[in-house]
Amino acid sequence: DVKVTQSSRYLVKRTGEKVFLECVQDMDHENMFWYRQDPGLGLRLIYFSYDVKMKEKGDIPEGYSVSREKKERFSLILESASTNQTSMYLCASSFGSLNQPQHFGDGTRLSIL
Amino acid sequence: AQKITQTQPGMFVQEKEAVTLDCTYDTSDQSYGLFWYKQPSSGEMIFLIYQGSYDEQNATEGRYSLNFQKARKSANLVISASQLGDSAMYFCAMRTPDAGGTSYGKLTFGQGTILTVHP
Numbered sequence: 001d002v003k004v005t006q007s008s009r010y011l012v013k014r015t016g017e018k019v020f021l022e023c024v025q026d027m028d029h030e031n032m033f034w035y036r037q038d039p040g041l042g043l044r045l046i047y048f049s050y051d052v053k054m055k056e057k058g059d060i061p062e063g064y065s066v067s068r069e070k071k072e073r074f075s076l077i078l079e080s081a082s083t084n085q086t087s088m089y090l091c092a093s094s095f096g097s098l099n100q101p102q103h104f105g106d107g108t109r110l111s112i113l
Numbered sequence: 114a115q116k117i118t119q120t121q122p123g124m125f126v127q128e129k130e131a132v133t134l135d136c137t138y139d140t141s142d143q144s145y146g147l148f149w150y151k152q153p154s155s156g157e158m159i160f161l162i163y164q165g166s167y168d169e170q171n172a173t174e175g176r177y178s179l180n181f182q183k184a185r186k187s188a189n190l191v192i193s194a195s196q197l198g199d200s201a202m203y204f205c206a207m208r209t210p211d212a213g214g215t216s217y218g219k220l221t222f223g224q225g226t227i228l229t230v231h232p
Binding site: 031033035040041042043044045048050058088090092094096098099101102103104105106107109 | 165225
């Protein structure tokens with residue numbers, strides 16, 4: 001079974017802090033993704049990566065950065081956390097062909113106070 | 114731009130009955146894939162079913178089937194014989210070729226439909 005592991009299920013941070021969300025997958029997927037999920041808005045893509053050291057902006061990259069130093073690990077960084085970044089964050093990974101589903105982690109519910 | 118629309122914020126169904134969750138999509142690409150995911154209250158996203166744009170048969174996976182009407186750009190999920198454990202949020206998503214057209218990565222998601230199954 002594919003396993004996508006997010007480092008924290010719940011996280012509480014303060015405004016202005018630098019926040020790291022970690023994601024690890026064990027299926028040798030080349031693609032990895034970070035989404036945020038907010039009520040009524042579905043899932044919105046923040047950043048994605050097709051390979052080690054590669055990254056692409058998604059639909060809402062402002063205020064975020066990412067790092068992919070190893071194939072299995074994709075980190076999301078909130079450079080200076082703000083209250084409007086309080087959300088559920090979901091990491092996913094997949095192979096790069098059309099019919100391959102993305103596999104998701106359990107999510108991190110992040111609160112910025 | 115790619116777009117997925119789920120017009121039903123919430124749906125109710127009696128246990129053991131069938132239910133249809135609506136999904137329409139918009140893309141100018143000829144090659145694309147459609148996915149349905151289930152998200153229980155615990156938060157994890159569970160892949161349910163896939164339909165490719167060139168597939169002539171509707172996809173089926175156990176109690177899940179996808180009613181694919183290409184001309185109408187709709188990809189409705191049908192759940193037969195609903196169970197209490199089917200109560201969850203359901204997302205429709207679409208994958209299209211990335212810029213350059215040589216790979217498939219990103220998914221575009223709809224807003225989701227909350228399904229409640231009554232005993």
